[in-house]
Amino acid sequence: MQKLQFEASWDRTISNGDREKIKKAFDETCLAENKEMITPLWQALNYKNDLLITVLVHNFSNHPLFFLERKIAYVEDQKVMAEYLFTIPALKVEPLTSMPWTFIFPAKNISEQASYKQGFLVFNE
Template identity: 55%
Template sequence: MQKLRFESSWDKTLSAKDRERIKQVFLETSTTTNTSSHFLAPLWQAINHKGDLLMTVLVHNFDNQALSFHNKKLRYIENNKVMAEHIFTLPSLTIEYETSMPWTFIFPAKKWNSHTVLENGHLEVVN
């Protein structure tokens, strides 16, 4: 059975409103019929003061083994068009089997299309 987990720093700093949104998205997407071993459910996106694109998602690991992000290429897609692409190596991010956890992926300013409107987009892992 899928369980929701928060990384300790998130657990300490997350607002009640954001925590509730994450729980709602978890309830809506944790029993997906998606045949993939993992799924990235969009939560919110933003651009920081350095011009980096921040994509916050709920990472679902439906597999029976831990999921890590070591040299994983992710793409942000809007209207079937790749708007950002970057290879991530995140040693501190390991998601246990049958676990979901929110995470923010940061695409450096030079790695995303400035025509991005941050609406109706999603992240996908490129194998």
């Protein structure tokens, strides 16, 4: 059975409101028949104009999921607006576990045409 887990620093710092939104998204995802690797939660720009995409990462397999040299693209209207090679040693998603995470795309990697609306992430192998 799939479980929701928060990385230690998230667990200490996340607001109650955001925790409830994540729990609700997790519950809805677990009930869905289509099991995607990620569920988008929200996106924002920080003070450096970096793009922050917060998602639920789902590992429906029986093996741990790592993010070591994994290319991830931010896509809008079927166009890649940002791409970045992520190596995140802290992000290890245990088997049959879902975990919230924020992927940060540096401003220099983002297309000027990005609208930051209705975008989604694509995980490349």
